[in-house]
Amino acid sequence: MRYDIAIIGAGLSGLTCAYILAKEGKKVLVLEKNPHIGGSIQNFERDGVIFDTGAHYFGGLNPGESLFQYFKYFDLFKNIKYQRLDISAYDIVKNQKSEYHFAQGCNNFIETLLKNFPKERDVLKKYTADIKAISESFSFYSGDSIKMIYEKIDLSKNAFHYLKELTHNIELQNVLTANNILYLGKSEKTPLYLFSLINYSYLESAWRIKNGSGQIAENLANSIRNFGGEIITSAEVEKISVPLNQAEFIELKDSRKFAVNQIISTVHPVIFTKFIDSKLLKKSYRNRIFQLENTSGVFSLYIIFKEKLFKHTNSNFYCSLDKESGLHNILNINTFGTYFYFFTSPDSENQNYAKSASLLVSMNFSELEKWENTHVQKRGTEYLEFKQHKANYYIDKVEEYFPGFTESIQKYYTSTPLTYRDYTGTFHGSTYGILKDTTEPLGATIFPYTKIPNIFLAGQSINIHGVHGVIAGSVMTCSQILGREYLATQIKNA
Numbered sequence: 001m002r003y004d005i006a007i008i009g010a011g012l013s014g015l016t017c018a019y020i021l022a023k024e025g026k027k028v029l030v031l032e033k034n035p036h037i038g039g040s041i042q043n044f045e046r047d048g049v050i051f052d053t054g055a056h057y058f059g060g061l062n063p064g065e066s067l068f069q070y071f072k073y074f075d076l077f078k079n080i081k082y083q084r085l086d087i088s089a090y091d092i093v094k095n096q097k098s099e100y101h102f103a104q105g106c107n108n109f110i111e112t113l114l115k116n117f118p119k120e121r122d123v124l125k126k127y128t129a130d131i132k133a134i135s136e137s138f139s140f141y142s143g144d145s146i147k148m149i150y151e152k153i154d155l156s157k158n159a160f161h162y163l164k165e166l167t168h169n170i171e172l173q174n175v176l177t178a179n180n181i182l183y184l185g186k187s188e189k190t191p192l193y194l195f196s197l198i199n200y201s202y203l204e205s206a207w208r209i210k211n212g213s214g215q216i217a218e219n220l221a222n223s224i225r226n227f228g229g230e231i232i233t234s235a236e237v238e239k240i241s242v243p244l245n246q247a248e249f250i251e252l253k254d255s256r257k258f259a260v261n262q263i264i265s266t267v268h269p270v271i272f273t274k275f276i277d278s279k280l281l282k283k284s285y286r287n288r289i290f291q292l293e294n295t296s297g298v299f300s301l302y303i304i305f306k307e308k309l310f311k312h313t314n315s316n317f318y319c320s321l322d323k324e325s326g327l328h329n330i331l332n333i334n335t336f337g338t339y340f341y342f343f344t345s346p347d348s349e350n351q352n353y354a355k356s357a358s359l360l361v362s363m364n365f366s367e368l369e370k371w372e373n374t375h376v377q378k379r380g381t382e383y384l385e386f387k388q389h390k391a392n393y394y395i396d397k398v399e400e401y402f403p404g405f406t407e408s409i410q411k412y413y414t415s416t417p418l419t420y421r422d423y424t425g426t427f428h429g430s431t432y433g434i435l436k437d438t439t440e441p442l443g444a445t446i447f448p449y450t451k452i453p454n455i456f457l458a459g460q461s462i463n464i465h466g467v468h469g470v471i472a473g474s475v476m477t478c479s480q481i482l483g484r485e486y487l488a489t490q491i492k493n494a
Contacts, residue, residue: 002259003029003230005481006250008237008275009266011039011424012055012467013459015220016474017264019074022227024482024490029258030229031250033236037221039424040460041467043214046413049356051302053424054431055213056343056358057085057316058467059201060142066135066201069143070471073494076219081210086314088112090206093178093339094401095320100175104205106132116175123167127176128203130162131196138197140463140472146488155441159195160187178318181341182466184295184362189437194464201468216467242278246454264477266459268427269434269446280451292444293437297417297429299390301359303409310408312346312354319401321361338362342398359394365428368418376422387414433461448477456480 005021007014010032022028036042040054060066061082071077088108089101103112106128113124135141137153163173183190183198209215221231235256240263241249250258265272269289273281321338340361344354371379391414398405417429426433437444446462456477460466463473479487 002261003027004260005029005262005264006031006258006260007264007266008250008272009033009039009425009459010037010217010221010231010233011266011459012041012216012220012470013266013474014039014264015217015224016074016471017266017458017478018224018229018231019220019227020474020478020487021481022224022229028224028227028229029260030224030231031235031237031252031258032231032233033425034423035234037231037233038214038217040426041213041217042423043212046302047304047411049304050212050214051356051358052209052213053420055209055216055467056341056360057090057202057206057208059206060204060468061207062205064144065204066142066144067468067471069491069494070475073143073491074220074471075223076216078219080215080219082207083210083314085206085208085316089315090202091179091316091318092313093175093318093320095322096400100178102202104203106203109203113175117169117172120167120169120172123169123172127166131200131203134193134196135200138193138472140476141197143472143475143491146475146491153193155191155193155445156438157192158188158438159185159190159192162192162195178320178339179316179341181298181318181339181360181362184432184435186435189435189439191436191438191441194436197464197469198466213467237275239277240275240455242276242280242452245280245452247452260454262454262456262481264456264458266457267425268430268459269457269461270427271425272457276452276455278452282451285451288443289446293435294427294430295432295435296362296364297420297426298360298431299363299394299417300415300419301391301394302413302415303357303359304411305354305356305408306410307347308350308353310344310354310357310402310405312344312352314346315343317342317401319397321397340394340397342401359398361394363417365417365430368416368429371418374418376419379418387416390414432465433459448473449480 004026006029007018008031010030014030018028018030042053043050061068087104090104091102093100100116101112103109109128110124114121140146183194236253237250238253239251240247247263250260273286273289318339318341340359342359344357347353347355371383395406421429448457448462458474458477460470463469463476
């Protein structure tokens with residue numbers, strides 16, 4: 001049997017690509033190396049409590065906003081319940097002295113932060129106008145208004161330099177970059193366009209999915225199958241056969257073989273290059289891909305609470321780990337300020353109390369190199385002790401901000417970039433793939449097409465990461481196959 005399109009990877013990118021192409025009548029095959037689909041949007045359950053691997057919250061779901069038409073096209077409002085975060089404080093930045101609330105809507109955002117920065121009205125107005133203009137200039141940013149011309153964005157403009165030019169108020173600079181874990185940027189490298197795209201969508205509106213983001217994966221998979229597509233799990237790719245000038249077969253590690261007309265790889269580009277032994281992928285291309293810097297991973301703490309002890313807040317918290325108690329320290333040249341990201345999920349029986357919580361903080365893979373060649377549940381006692389030490393440290397930090405937190409814990413679980421690597425297939429457990437870099441704006445850019453004419457790329461390293469960026473990137477990749485104007489029309493008219 002020959003497939004029109006084979007897609008490697010059943011994360012959000014692979015599933016949205018498969019949905020688009022199967023809906024257009026293509027015979028689609030999706031191959032996922034793990035037993036479960038979803039990648040970074042899959043859920044896992046501990047003691048009856050559901051936790052998200054990724055996609056903890058996202059923005060722009062109201063009619064007319066940036067993500068709404070995409071979700072409508074992908075039928076993602078069906079059978080999924082969304083909860084809007086606190087309109088007056090979807091994000092709360094905390095240190096030991098102050099709280100800073102991010103409100104939804106540009107005017108609300110400005111007026112709310114003016115309580116902390118009463119002299120910065122003009123700065124905040126310019127900030128919101130700038131990130132809105134940059135976001136809306138991207139042709140694939142909104143499914144409701146996909147433009148037919150390629151965007152002309154200054155890829156070399158740096159977010160950190162922009163903020164320094166915008167305001168001399170270091171405290172405000174720190175507050176505006178407190179949610180850095182959403183993009184894990186470095187102040188001398190992070191592009192302004194990436195910073196804008198990540199932040200503006202939440203200003204439109206901010207949402208969480210009730211009972212787990214894995215519902216997105218399941219909905220997409222059901223639709224793909226209804227369109228006649230096929231999804232195979234536990235199907236790890238060994239090789240893409242390119243006998244002459246195009247790919248002909250995909251071979252799995254268990255020796256299964258599939259004939260294909262076209263391929264979309266959604267795995268990390270480093271992993272993709274290992275599938276192909278062809279001179280069409282030049283050594284210089286492979287070397288460049290391998291040498292590109294990746295975003296760091298995260299250490300995650302998943303907490304289950306005792307009943308009716310810890311209050312639930314319908315917001316996200318970004319709490320400073322900097323030694324100074326205020327936010328007056330100058331931003332580091334290597335990274336923005338150091339914060340942990342913390343949020344709770346409500347008890348279904350009593351929404352005032354939290355049933356569970358998650359904490360995420362950036363973590364460098366170098367801390368884990370001694371266990372690099374191990375696998376889940378087979379890393380040994382020293383690794384478990386290492387995680388225990390990390391967990392205790394961050395539990396103490398949360399306690400500083402939320403007194404009573406420690407005694408409210410019934411049980412907790414942890415994960416590291418190694419866990420993320422083994423379950424999602426990302427290179428070194430990188431949270432967002434290849435780091436976008438203003439010092440090498442084109443060198444760090446991977447295009448959706450390759451030198452092999454029937455192989456295309458998608459995924460967070462190709463475009464922008466996150467639910468919004470990955471969906472827009474999938475549309476961009478599929479437009480290479482279906483035609484840009486045709487696909488844009490289909491999405492707009494959904």
